[in-house]
Amino acid sequence: MALYNFKKIMVVPTAKDFIDLTLSKTQRKTPTVIHKHYQIHRIRHFYMRKIKFTQQNYHDRLSQILTDFPKLDDIHPFYADLMNVLYDKDHYKLALGQINIAKNLIDNVAKDYVRLMKYGDSLYRCKQLKRAALGRMCTILKRQKQSLEYLEQVRQHLSRLPTIDPNTRTLLLCGYPNVGKSSFINKVTRADVEVQPYAFTTKSLFVGHMDYRYLRWQVVDTPGILDHPLEERNTIEMQAITALAHLRAAVLYVMDVSEQCGHTLSQQLELFNNIRPLFANKPLIVMANKCDVRKISELSEENQACDRLLAHRVDTKMKTKKVHDVLNRLHLAVPTKRDQKNRSPFIPEGALLRRKAMETNAPKRKLERDLEVELGDDYTLDLQKYWDLMNPEEKQDKIPEIWEGHNIADYIDPEIMKRLEDLEQEEELRAKAGEYDSEEESEDEEMKEIRQLASQIREKRKLKILSSKEKDTQGSRMPRTAKKVERATLEKEMADLGLDMTDKDDSHYARRSRSLVRKRKREVSAPPTSRTRSQSASRPPRDQSGVRDAKMLKKVKTMMKNSQKDMNQQGRKGESDRHVFDVKPKHLFAGKRKSGSTSRR
Amino acid sequence: MRIEKCYFCSAPVYPGHGMMFVRNDCKVFRFCRSKCHKNFKKKRNPRKTRWTKAFRKSAGKELTLDNSLEFEKRRNIPVKYNRELWSKTMEAMKKVEAIKNKRQARFIMNRLKSGKELEKAAAISEVKKNIHLIRAPHAGQAKQLEDKMVQKLAEDVEMDE
Numbered sequence: 012m013a014l015y016n017f018k019k020i021m022v023v024p025t026a027k028d029f030i031d032l033t034l035s036k037t038q039r040k041t042p043t044v045i046h047k048h049y050q051i052h053r054i055r056h057f058y059m060r061k062i063k064f065t066q067q068n069y070h071d072r073l074s075q076i077l078t079d080f081p082k083l084d085d086i087h088p089f090y091a092d093l094m095n096v097l098y099d100k101d102h103y104k105l106a107l108g109q110i111n112i113a114k115n116l117i118d119n120v121a122k123d124y125v126r127l128m129k130y131g132d133s134l135y136r137c138k139q140l141k142r143a144a145l146g147r148m149c150t151i152l153k154r155q156k157q158s159l160e161y162l163e164q165v166r167q168h169l170s171r172l173p174t175i176d177p178n179t180r181t182l183l184l185c186g187y188p189n190v191g192k193s194s195f196i197n198k199v200t201r202a203d204v205e206v207q208p209y210a211f212t213t214k215s216l217f218v219g220h221m222d223y224r225y226l227r228w229q230v231v232d233t234p235g236i237l238d239h240p241l242e243e244r245n246t247i248e249m250q251a252i253t254a255l256a257h258l259r260a261a262v263l264y265v266m267d268v269s270e271q272c273g274h275t276l277s278q279q280l281e282l283f284n285n286i287r288p289l290f291a292n293k294p295l296i297v298m299a300n301k302c303d304v305r306k307i308s309e310l311s312e313e314n315q316a317c318d319r320l321l322a323h324r325v326d327t328k329m330k331t332k333k334v335h336d337v338l339n340r341l342h343l344a345v346p347t348k349r350d351q352k353n354r355s356p357f358i359p360e361g362a363l364l365r366r367k368a369m370e371t372n373a374p375k376r377k378l379e380r381d382l383e384v385e386l387g388d389d390y391t392l393d394l395q396k397y398w399d400l401m402n403p404e405e406k407q408d409k410i411p412e413i414w415e416g417h418n419i420a421d422y423i424d425p426e427i428m429k430r431l432e433d434l435e436q437e438e439e440l441r442a443k444a445g446e447y448d449s450e451e452e453s454e455d456e457e458m459k460e461i462r463q464l465a466s467q468i469r470e471k472r473k474l475k476i477l478s479s480k481e482k483d484t485q486g487s488r489m490p491r492t493a494k495k496v497e498r499a500t501l502e503k504e505m506a507d508l509g510l511d512m513t514d515k516d517d518s519h520y521a522r523r524s525r526s527l528v529r530k531r532k533r534e535v536s537a538p539p540t541s542r543t544r545s546q547s548a549s550r551p552p553r554d555q556s557g558v559r560d561a562k563m564l565k566k567v568k569t570m571m572k573n574s575q576k577d578m579n580q581q582g583r584k585g586e587s588d589r590h591v592f593d594v595k596p597k598h599l600f601a602g603k604r605k606s607g608s609t610s611r612r
Numbered sequence: 613m614r615i616e617k618c619y620f621c622s623a624p625v626y627p628g629h630g631m632m633f634v635r636n637d638c639k640v641f642r643f644c645r646s647k648c649h650k651n652f653k654k655k656r657n658p659r660k661t662r663w664t665k666a667f668r669k670s671a672g673k674e675l676t677l678d679n680s681l682e683f684e685k686r687r688n689i690p691v692k693y694n695r696e697l698w699s700k701t702m703e704a705m706k707k708v709e710a711i712k713n714k715r716q717a718r719f720i721m722n723r724l725k726s727g728k729e730l731e732k733a734a735a736i737s738e739v740k741k742n743i744h745l746i747r748a749p750h751a752g753q754a755k756q757l758e759d760k761m762v763q764k765l766a767e768d769v770e771m772d773e
Contacts, residue, residue: 424687
């Protein structure tokens, strides 16, 4: 039953939109290509399909509208009455009826034209038939424009109605306008109804929910009712009346004692008497609101109302036949007392203390915040004062944590002194046993000499290896005798080896050999005396030509040196010299990755 | 504040230095520098990487089992502050440190002692084999011969007289 699913009604499109929608759907969802040379049954089938498709769409949509909108006979009389009040039952039924008629008409049109299509003998004829059919269907719908608009408005309003459950526990607030019904509901529930000083602020019903005795209660706020006969009431008041009439609720008739609403107490009483017949069979509470003199708290009013309603409901339930089923299931089990010991419920001590503390105004202890306020700028949060130490005077100590790369916390041990003693004893024993005595190198002179000789040998070897590496092995290899051995080097080498080379003048290698004897004496040649020589001798040298005096010469020399400075500094021969002597200097690219930055590799 | 140990090389990681890596199984790895971190990422085993303390300890190059090393141990239950205990601990720490260093040095010295013997033997063999590089075999012999001759002459002269 679509009772309270007023929000689930499909959107009712306007007539124009509806037509456009359906026609475009037909165009998209049916095949579009047809040629006149096709077989006639194929052409007929093609156009029949289009007509049927359009008809199907209209039919579906309209049926959906008809089923979605609630039938006033099927829903709860409260809602039926409310809808009648708001939308006029006749108009509503008429609109839906029109839609129904339209649907039937469309079906008939489609049926007729499909039948006619059987006699279409050419593409052109079939096409015209289809066109006519679709046109007629669309015209039918165009005539329903007003109904569709009205239904759309109804749908929108319906979806915004408050969901009042007519079957559950309800409290109904009624009374004159501006007596304080909306304020009451705002206070008691989480509803946020507009409260304003002018009358008829509340124009429709509002629902709020509250909890009492572990049950959910609906509180319904109504627009105010004025005192005139039923026929003259307007829509807004009729809503209130409807609610009163149909909802089985506890009625709270709110009266404004202070007469701030603009009506005297007697007028309010008059109204009360007038609508009294509506209160039949419902628990009634008269609520005196806005009372600043008397202390009737509204809470007790509400309690009473709820209790009364509950009792009322229980009574009615008892009267129905369901009572026996319920009674069978209800049974309160109480454990039997096995002895006379009193077993009262347990309340922990802390809870009792706290309860006592709440009641008495005991002076609170000084908070950190108070201290902060007192000290102002000098305040520092010192959590060390809350520490629980064995000697409280140590609370402000600065505790050392690190010493020379070791964490002190790693050494903390209550028995550390004992262990240290053991260690020291052990160390003493070891020292006594001679473990720590440095062994003297009892080496004799001989050993020292041997060591020295060994080091010399090693050095000599290395030098020999280096000099051998410097040899040019790729070039031409000359026999040893090609190079002349100098006497001095030979004598030096042998002296290094320890031999005595002091007077070896007449040794075989020192004597001048016959080659020297046989050399003839060369005569000293005379210098050439030609003219060119003498001329070149008389010309001034280049760096002195054009220079007037010594001062200028000096300046010229400095100029020359300055111009050469840059090139010399860069070590370049000239401007075009771009030679780099060391592209990857070893000191920047070699070596181990020690502690430091490694960003320059 | 704590000085942690680098997972890879066991160096001290001071606060504000190094990197910490937390794995999906909630195991925490601290590194003292990017060198260790990169080696770890390359999945190198610190016990096989020669320059780490882990290698040195596992290869027996440094003192591992000793009483003085038991003093520094990470304790999971903190002890409440007590000035006396703390000051005593600080003194004890210094003494333990001294003893520990002495013992570690002694250990290394003992290890290197055998090298001295080898060195001696190497020197002797070196000299034996290659003495010819720095000394001619008949180096002082000429002088000796001369001295001998002089001596003999002197004797002859004496005998004559």
